[in-house]
Amino acid sequence: MANIDKEAVDLFQQKAAPVSIKIVEVPGLDEAMAYALEVCEKKQPCELIPVAEGKFSAGDGGDARVVCVPNLSDKEYKTFADLGQPKGFTILRKGMRSYLSGIDVAFTTAGAAIADTATTIIESISEEVRLATMLAEIHVIALKKSQIKKSSYDVEDYLQKIMEKGPAYTAFISGPSRTADIERVLTIGVHGPLELHIALVEG
Amino acid sequence: MQSAKSMNEYHGEIQESLDNSFLRQALDKFAVAYKANRLTIFADINEKELIKEIADAKDESLDKLEDLYVQFKAEAEKRGVQVHRADTAAQANEIICKIAAENNCKRIIKSKSMTAEEIHLNHALEGEGLEVAETDLGEWIIQLRHEGPTHMVMPAIHLSKGQVADTFSDETGKKQESDISLLVKVARRELRAKFANADMGISGANFLIADTGTVGICTNEGNGRLTSTLPRVHVAVAGIDKLTPNIHDALRVIKVLPRSATAQAITTYVSWMTGSAEHSLNPDKRKIMHVVLVDNGRTAMLKDELCRSALRCVRCGACANVCPVYRLVGGHKMGYVYIGAIGLILTYFFHGRENARNLVQNCINCEACKDACSAGIDLPAIIHEIRARLVEEEGAPLSSTLLSTVLENRKLFHSLLRFGKFAQRPATGGTKFIRHLPEVFMKGQGFRALPAITAKPFRDRWAEIKRILPTEGKLRVGIFAGCAQDFIYPEQLEAAVKVLSANGCILDFPLEQSCCGLPVRMMGERKAAESTAIRNIRAFDPARFDYIVTLCASCASYMKNTYTEVLEHHNMRTEAQQYATRVRDFSSFVTDVLGLTEENFTKSGETVCYHSACHLCRGLGVVKQPRYLINAAAEYKPAPEEDVCCGFGGSYSMKFPEISGQLLDMKLTNLEATGASTLVADCPGCVMQLRGGEEKRGNKLKVEHIAELLARQLK
Ligand code: SF4
Numbered sequence: 001m002a003n004i005d006k007e008a009v010d011l012f013q014q015k016a017a018p019v020s021i022k023i024v025e026v027p028g029l030d031e032a033m034a035y036a037l038e039v040c041e042k043k044q045p046c047e048l049i050p051v052a053e054g055k056f057s058a059g060d061g062g063d064a065r066v067v068c069v070p071n072l073s074d075k076e077y078k079t080f081a082d083l084g085q086p087k088g089f090t091i092l093r094k095g096m097r098s099y100l101s102g103i104d105v106a107f108t109t110a111g112a113a114i115a116d117t118a119t120t121i122i123e124s125i126s127e128e129v130r131l132a133t134m135l136a137e138i139h140v141i142a143l144k145k146s147q148i149k150k151s152s153y154d155v156e157d158y159l160q161k162i163m164e165k166g167p168a169y170t171a172f173i174s175g176p177s178r179t180a181d182i183e184r185v186l187t188i189g190v191h192g193p194l195e196l197h198i199a200l201v202e203g
Numbered sequence: 204m205q206s207a208k209s210m211n212e213y214h215g216e217i218q219e220s221l222d223n224s225f226l227r228q229a230l231d232k233f234a235v236a237y238k239a240n241r242l243t244i245f246a247d248i249n250e251k252e253l254i255k256e257i258a259d260a261k262d263e264s265l266d267k268l269e270d271l272y273v274q275f276k277a278e279a280e281k282r283g284v285q286v287h288r289a290d291t292a293a294q295a296n297e298i299i300c301k302i303a304a305e306n307n308c309k310r311i312i313k314s315k316s317m318t319a320e321e322i323h324l325n326h327a328l329e330g331e332g333l334e335v336a337e338t339d340l341g342e343w344i345i346q347l348r349h350e351g352p353t354h355m356v357m358p359a360i361h362l363s364k365g366q367v368a369d370t371f372s373d374e375t376g377k378k379q380e381s382d383i384s385l386l387v388k389v390a391r392r393e394l395r396a397k398f399a400n401a402d403m404g405i406s407g408a409n410f411l412i413a414d415t416g417t418v419g420i421c422t423n424e425g426n427g428r429l430t431s432t433l434p435r436v437h438v439a440v441a442g443i444d445k446l447t448p449n450i451h452d453a454l455r456v457i458k459v460l461p462r463s464a465t466a467q468a469i470t471t472y473v474s475w476m477t478g479s480a481e482h483s484l485n486p487d488k489r490k491i492m493h494v495v496l497v498d499n500g501r502t503a504m505l506k507d508e509l510c511r512s513a514l515r516c517v518r519c520g521a522c523a524n525v526c527p528v529y530r531l532v533g534g535h536k537m538g539y540v541y542i543g544a545i546g547l548i549l550t551y552f553f554h555g556r557e558n559a560r561n562l563v564q565n566c567i568n569c570e571a572c573k574d575a576c577s578a579g580i581d582l583p584a585i586i587h588e589i590r591a592r593l594v595e596e597e598g599a600p601l602s603s604t605l606l607s608t609v610l611e612n613r614k615l616f617h618s619l620l621r622f623g624k625f626a627q628r629p630a631t632g633g634t635k636f637i638r639h640l641p642e643v644f645m646k647g648q649g650f651r652a653l654p655a656i657t658a659k660p661f662r663d664r665w666a667e668i669k670r671i672l673p674t675e676g677k678l679r680v681g682i683f684a685g686c687a688q689d690f691i692y693p694e695q696l697e698a699a700v701k702v703l704s705a706n707g708c709i710l711d712f713p714l715e716q717s718c719c720g721l722p723v724r725m726m727g728e729r730k731a732a733e734s735t736a737i738r739n740i741r742a743f744d745p746a747r748f749d750y751i752v753t754l755c756a757s758c759a760s761y762m763k764n765t766y767t768e769v770l771e772h773h774n775m776r777t778e779a780q781q782y783a784t785r786v787r788d789f790s791s792f793v794t795d796v797l798g799l800t801e802e803n804f805t806k807s808g809e810t811v812c813y814h815s816a817c818h819l820c821r822g823l824g825v826v827k828q829p830r831y832l833i834n835a836a837a838e839y840k841p842a843p844e845e846d847v848c849c850g851f852g853g854s855y856s857m858k859f860p861e862i863s864g865q866l867l868d869m870k871l872t873n874l875e876a877t878g879a880s881t882l883v884a885d886c887p888g889c890v891m892q893l894r895g896g897e898e899k900r901g902n903k904l905k906v907e908h909i910a911e912l913l914a915r916q917l918k
């Protein structure tokens with residue numbers, strides 16, 4: 001049984017709301033996957049962005065939803081694909097450079113999290129992880145409760161291990177992409193995701 | 204970017220800002236919202252402790268910067284990154300242009316980097332025929348408009364959505380609506396194509412970790428991630444001051460930076476790039492990554508004992524966010540590339556005297572920046588130091604030389620003040636204000652009435668006053684008058700004498716005392732600052748006094764906090780220390796030393812509002828005491844923004860009357876709105892400014908020193 005810091009989990013949830021993170025609690029990873037697919041089903045089709053004058057990358061903007069799961073293991077990927085393909089979704093693990101016009105959903109699993117800033121840490125040395133989590137309109141992260149630590153100093157060792165080895169590209173993500181550059185009005189979704197969902201997994 | 208060639212031109216530029224009603228409104232709203240949000244976001248951590256830790260850690264890093272550089276270079280290169288060091292801006296630009304050429308890059312995307320702005324990198328790249336697009340929304344907007352940033356964190360804060368819509372309409376060739384969420388969408392679309400086609404990405408860095416060779420960047424938009432992911436080549440450009448020993452230090456910076464910058468607990472994205480990451484388009488599947496470390500005067504600054512602490516700066520922009528002058532004129536007029544208090548300083552070091560000369564004059568010394576700085580930098584002190592250097596290098600302006608000469612000679616100074624009384628007599632028309640002065644003295648001063656010199660200064664009244672004072676008591680207290688009270692408002696001192704002598708103080712007023720020296724220090728007149736300090740220290744023999752009490756917040760904070768520094772290299776250092784420990788402001792002396800409470804006063808029904816003098820609340824940290832005392836003697840009516848500067852700032856109000864007048868107006872509007880009948884302050888300078896303003900506005904408030912209120916209500 002993994003060690004869950006209940007206080008940290010509560011704090012994480014409390015800090016997530018003000019930074020526009022949507023949290024759902026699920027019993028296991030499979031349910032987190034099902035949640036991501038449900039989110040995908042309900043959303044408007046991806047609004048494709050031209051990558052050059054009048055030109056789009058892959059994806060036709062029709063009903064074929066694209067979901068990328070860049071950091072799932074082979075086994076997890078299979079589960080995800082089995083759940084998603086019957087819905088008619090395109091489920092990918094790589095090839096994101098061909099989708100620069102955008103995809104519907106990215107589903108990732110987290111490496112660690114910091115409660116007091118509602119931050120999820122995702123190791124992103126893989127280009128696919130970096131691209132998927134930026135190109136998707138909605139990013140769904142599966143985060144285990146036991147991965148949540150109270151403050152950033154509590155993940156220092158975790159970070160040290162990753163970076164000591166290197167190369168690494170470690171991402172702190174604490175909400176959907178946002179800007180306040182025009183008249184200081186907070187606006188969500190400037191370059192990256194329009195929504196960030198976290199599926200909090202028991203254990 | 205402030206570009207005036209002369210002070211006159213600079214005044215012209217400032218007036219333009221003051222007349223820009225959109226800018227004024229935007230900055231006003233921001234200033235008020237920022238302060239409230241900042242309080243909330245710092246509520247769950249110990250702000251002062253964190254800032255102290257940052258300052259100490261930064262100092263330590265600065266001490267071993269060369270070692271950190273060597274270590275960072277080795278660690279980053281081990282992980283596939285090439286590290287360069289550039290001594291000058293030109294060298295840095297050359298290195299980056301060369302990287303572009305060697306890798307056959309044509310199209311460049313950039314995420315925000317102040318260092319790139321500092322070295323005018325875009326200019327250099329475009330000179331090589333490269334196409335450069337900023338991707339931070341604010342930066343992109345001002346790039347399209349060919350403007351410089353007006354804020355380090357929110358570069359386009361000076362623009363309205365209408366202006367942005369016009370700019371985007373021009374750029375896209377389509378009419379764009381002035382709807383913010385639609386405009387953000389336009390940016391999303393337009394910039395995606397630029398990301399997709401760029402072959403080189405340039406970013407800044409918020410920290411560089413020596414231990415692991417990691418480059419860290421913080422963004423909200425996520426453009427930093429795309430910039431460092433999509434193109435084949437990534438160049439991070441940063442000042443060498445961004446080197447930090449380990450991950451812990453970086454985590455600490457992340458705690459303070461977003462909180463101070465935009466009152467966020469953390470930026471949406473923090474990217475830690477340790478070595479070159481995967482890249483599918485390069486033959487070896489690795490990104491080509493370079494780090495360019497820019498010196499551009501930083502190692503020279505390191506050796507500069509008095510100014511090196513400015514290198515602690517984490518570029519949060521808080522010093523602009525809280526600056527009352529910035530709030531009025533905006534970043535184009537209060538900065539060159541860097542903006543706000545740190546902008547005044549870095550312009551001098553990075554962009555030269557020519558560009559700094561006017562700028563460094565435009566600080567009212569309210570210490571709001573020092574109080575908010577993420578890295579605990581004493582910004583106003585460094586600004587004074589730079590003024591002093593400019594004076595030493597280039598000679599002082601006539602007015603400042605005159606003042607120094609006069610202040611170095613007490614008798615001359617005091618007889619001039621007395622003479623002023625005769626000179627103005629016909630002009631004041633029998634009231635306490637100067638009615639007409641020749642135009643040369645009154646330029647721009649129409650916003651307030653100036654007070655008249657008293658017929659009989661305090662020093663001439665003292666012998667008589669002293670005769671009836673008690674000679675026994677528990678504390679021996681020396682009164683330090685300061686010029687304003689001695690020669691303009693002796694009645695304030697008499698009120699204080701009444702309160703103090705009735706509560707166990709044996710008072711004395713050494714006649715050899717003179718001006719505290721703050722005015723000459725502000726002008727950068729080092730020698731005059733020393734000699735005035737010495738005169739006062741000699742006047743108050745430490746053996747004869749337990750305390751030196753002054754009713755002037757500016758004199759008190761200057762003498763207490765700065766005398767030892769002014770005389771640091773003088774053999775009277777120890778005496779300066781003794782003197783400084785004895786100095787107290789009136790309010791905190793009354794409550795904390797004499798222990799007076801509401802028991803000692805008759806509470807009247809008079810409604811009283813309060814202006815919290817800069818040098819009292821920030822300079823000395825005296826916040827609660829005066830409010831407690833007001834409430835003991837009358838009905839205290841709190842006002843919004845009580846601790847914002849009234850615009851006096853000594854000679855500042857003469858130099859920048861247009862700004863001083865605006866600050867005064869905002870102040871009085873807030874205070875009048877309380878509906879109080881009386882306004883008190885802890886500083887004769889503030890009283891002078893506020894009373895002068897009220898005289899012009901029809902005297903809705905009676906303005907006095909807190910001592911006068913207390914004397915009236917003393918039981
Ligand atoms: S001391 Fe006041 S006026 Fe001067 S730079 Fe700092 S905040 Fe601005």
Ligand code: SF4
Pocket residue numbers: 463515516517518519520521522523543545575576577578579580582
């Ligand atoms: S000087 Fe201080 S407040 Fe100003 S930007 Fe630097 S760290 Fe922030």
